[in-house]
Amino acid sequence: MSNSTTGNVENKIFNGIKYPEIDNLPLKFEIIAKHGKARASLLTLPHHQCNTPMFMPVGTQGTVKGLTSQQLVDLNCGVVLGNTYHLGHRPGPDVMDQVGGLHQFMNYPRAMLTDSGGFQMVSLLQLAEITEQGVQFQSPHDGSTMILTPELSMQIQNSIGADIMMALDDVVSSTTTGPRVEEAMYRTLRWIDRCIHAHKKPETQNIFCIVQGGLDARLRDICMDGLIQRNFPGYAIGGLSGGESKDMFWRVVHQCTSKLPENKPRYLMGVGYALDLVVCTALGVDMFDCVFPSRTARFGTALVPSGSLNLKSADYRYDFTPIDSECTCMVCKNYTRAYLHIVAGKEAIGGQLITYHNIQYQMSLMSQLREAIIQNQFPQYVNNFIKKQYPKKDCPQWAIDALNAVNIQINYDL
Numbered sequence: 001m002s003n004s005t006t007g008n009v010e011n012k013i014f015n016g017i018k019y020p021e022i023d024n025l026p027l028k029f030e031i032i033a034k035h036g037k038a039r040a041s042l043l044t045l046p047h048h049q050c051n052t053p054m055f056m057p058v059g060t061q062g063t064v065k066g067l068t069s070q071q072l073v074d075l076n077c078g079v080v081l082g083n084t085y086h087l088g089h090r091p092g093p094d095v096m097d098q099v100g101g102l103h104q105f106m107n108y109p110r111a112m113l114t115d116s117g118g119f120q121m122v123s124l125l126q127l128a129e130i131t132e133q134g135v136q137f138q139s140p141h142d143g144s145t146m147i148l149t150p151e152l153s154m155q156i157q158n159s160i161g162a163d164i165m166m167a168l169d170d171v172v173s174s175t176t177t178g179p180r181v182e183e184a185m186y187r188t189l190r191w192i193d194r195c196i197h198a199h200k201k202p203e204t205q206n207i208f209c210i211v212q213g214g215l216d217a218r219l220r221d222i223c224m225d226g227l228i229q230r231n232f233p234g235y236a237i238g239g240l241s242g243g244e245s246k247d248m249f250w251r252v253v254h255q256c257t258s259k260l261p262e263n264k265p266r267y268l269m270g271v272g273y274a275l276d277l278v279v280c281t282a283l284g285v286d287m288f289d290c291v292f293p294s295r296t297a298r299f300g301t302a303l304v305p306s307g308s309l310n311l312k313s314a315d316y317r318y319d320f321t322p323i324d325s326e327c328t329c330m331v332c333k334n335y336t337r338a339y340l341h342i343v344a345g346k347e348a349i350g351g352q353l354i355t356y357h358n359i360q361y362q363m364s365l366m367s368q369l370r371e372a373i374i375q376n377q378f379p380q381y382v383n384n385f386i387k388k389q390y391p392k393k394d395c396p397q398w399a400i401d402a403l404n405a406v407n408i409q410i411n412y413d414l
Contacts, residue, residue: 015193024203025202025206025233026045026046026163026202026203026204026205026206027043027044027045027163027164027206027233027234028042028043028044029041029042029043029044029233029234029263029264029265030042030044031262031263032374033373033374033376034373035372035373035376035378035379036282036378036406036407036408037257037258037282037283037284037406038053038281038282038283038284038369038373038378038406039052039053039284039286039373040052040053040370040371040373040374041265041286043078043265043286043287045079045111045163045164045206046111046163046204046205047103047109047110047111047112047163048078048079048109048110048111048163049078050078050079050111051078051366051367051370052265052286052287052370053277053281053285053286053287053288053366053369053370054078054079054286054287054288054366055272055277055288055289055290055362055363055365055366056077056078056079056080056081056113056287056288056289057072057077057080057081057289057293057294057359057362058080058081058083058289058290058291058294059080059081059082059106060081060082060083060086060291061082061083061086061087061090062082062087062091062102062105062106063106064080064294064355064359065294065298065351065355066294066297066298066348066351066352066355066356067294067352067355067356067359069106069107069108070107071356072108072110072359073108073109073110074330075329075356075359075360075363076363077110077359077363078110078111079110079111079112079113079163079164079287080108080110080111080112080113081112081113081114081115081289082102082112082113082114082115082160082162083114083115083117084114084115084116084117084148084153084156084157084160084166085115085117085137085146085148087102087114087156087160088117088146088148088152088156089142089144089146091105093155093156093159093160094159096156096159096160096161097159100161101159101160101161102114102160102161102162103161111163111164112160112161112162112163112164113162113163113164113165113166113208113289114157114160114162114164114165114166115166115269116153116157116165116166116167116168116169116210117135117148117153117156117168118135118153118166118168118169118170118171118210118238130170132187132190133147133149134147134148134149134150134152134168135147135148135149136148148168149168149194150167150168150191150192150194150195150198151194151195151197151198153167153168153195154168154195154198154199154200154207155198155200157205158199158200158201158205161201161204161205162205163205163206164205164206164207164208164234165199165205165206165207165208166207166208166210166236167191167192167195167196167207167208167209167210168191168195169184169188169191169192169209169210169212169238170183170184170185170187170188170191170212171184171212171238171239172184172212172214172239173242173243174214174215174239174240174241174242174243174244174249175242175243175244176214177214181213181214181216181219182216182219184212184214185212185213185214185219185222185223188210188212188223189223189226189227192209192226192227192230195207196230206233206234207232207233208232208233208234208235208236208265208267209227209230209232209235209236210235210236210237210238210239210269211223211224211227211235211236211237211238211239211256211260212238212239213239214239215244215248215252217251217252217255220252220255220256221255221259224256224259224260228259228260228261232264233264233265234264234265234266234267235256235260235261235264235265235266235267236266236267236268236269237252237253237256237257237266237267237268237269237285238269240252240253240268240269240270240271241269241270241271241276241290242270245398246396246398246399247397247398247401249398250279250280250283250398250399250401250402250405253268253280253283253285254283254402254405254406257283257284257285258284265286265287266284266285266286266287267285267286267287267288267289268280268285268287268288269289270289270290271285271288271289271290272288272289272290272291272292272293272362273290273292274303274307274361274365274385274389275389275395275396275399276288277362277365277366277369278365278369278382278385278386279399279402279403281366281369282378282382282402282403282406282408283402283405283406284406288366293355293358293359293361293362294355294358294359296308296358297351297354297355297357297358298345298351298354298355299312299345300312300340300344300345300350300354301354302323302324302340302354302357302358302361303357303358303361303362304323304324304361305324305326305385305388305389306388306389306391307389309323309337311323311337311340311341311344311350311354312341312344312345313341314341316337316338316340316341317338317341318338319336319337319338319341320336320337320338321336321337322335322336322337323335323337323340323354323357324357324361327357327360327361327364328360329356329357329360330356331353331354331356331357331360332357335353340353340354368381369381378408379408379409382403382408382410383408383410383411386399386410387412393412395410
């Protein structure tokens with residue numbers, strides 16, 4: 001099965017700006033196999049050919065905390081994330097320009113994606129003022145003021161050199177209601193034209209746009225209509241995983257993946273829990289990112305097929321087995337739960353080792369999902385996953401409903 005997008009795209013004009021400005025985009029997306037809405041694909045980027053569905057570790061400031069760039073390669077990470085806002089402050093675009101971009105700076109040979117900086121409108125809201133021009137931030141690093149405009153976001157991301165750059169969007173918390181949600185959605189559409197106009201390296205870097213609109217289905221549709229007309233190489237679903245109910249969460253994802261172009265990658269931003277990855281892959285998402293596996297590792301929590309282990313618990317003091325006996329990562333081959341219990345949450349090595357294992361867990365999960373799609377065994381895989389995670393038959397109802405929506409029934413009796 002082949003369904004690809006690359007090159008020879010008709011130019012369209014919005015607000016006097018041509019979309020896109022070149023015929024050959026530096027991205028190719030080929031669907032290898034499908035089951036319902038779930039897709040197994042090849043995503044070819046300037047620095048790497050990636051398998052999807054895929055999880056992308058977050059390296060906010062040029063590092064996935066606790067891991068070296070070579071370890072990320074060893075873990076077979078296809079894409080890692082950098083953050084435009086933080087990298088724009090430190091080390092700054094001047095350093096990126098001189099060294100030749102973040103790939104050179106952190107010695108990472110594979111693909112990168114950079115967040116536009118828009119998420120900081122939510123995470124650093126007390127330090128931000130949002131206007132039509134852009135977002136004025138007070139730096140948490142040194143107290144200096146920075147006005148992040150669509151133009152500056154593109155300039156910094158061009159200096160960073162990421163394979164995928166995210167357009168600056170107006171982000172509001174998913175729990176926000178009222179006119180602010182509609183204002184942010186329409187501003188996102190206006191800013192996207194400014195991002196395209198400011199993009200200086202279209203031959204080597206891709207822009208993905210971000211669907212906004214909160215939990216309002218009408219606003220999401222308006223936003224998707226505007227973005228689809230502009231014909232981007234990829235589309236992200238933004239503004240979720242911010243405290244909304246899971247029932248609303250999956251319905252928005254389902255709505256977006258049902259409408260976004262079939263032949264373009266779909267990226268769900270900020271999602272990393274195992275159940276969410278499985279359900280949203282079933283709903284048709286190709287790309288995910290989240291700080292969860294590395295952040296939870298620094299607090300001593302390891303991810304396993306049955307859920308998670310709090311290795312700081314005294315239960316593991318005399319447990320000389322690996323985190324996961326079926327895991328082939330170097331941590332599970334060389335260290336016991338008892339050792340990790342001593343260092344978890346106390347020594348730097350504890351966070352490093354558990355982070356390595358947790359990223360391996362995420363990589364393996366996505367690889368298994370992909371293989372199940374290719375082998376036409378996706379419903380069986382999902383059922384087995386649910387049974388391991390929820391052996392007491394207490395899988396959350398939202399997940400059951402979401403899977404039912406794409407004709408996957410959970411049957412504990414099989």
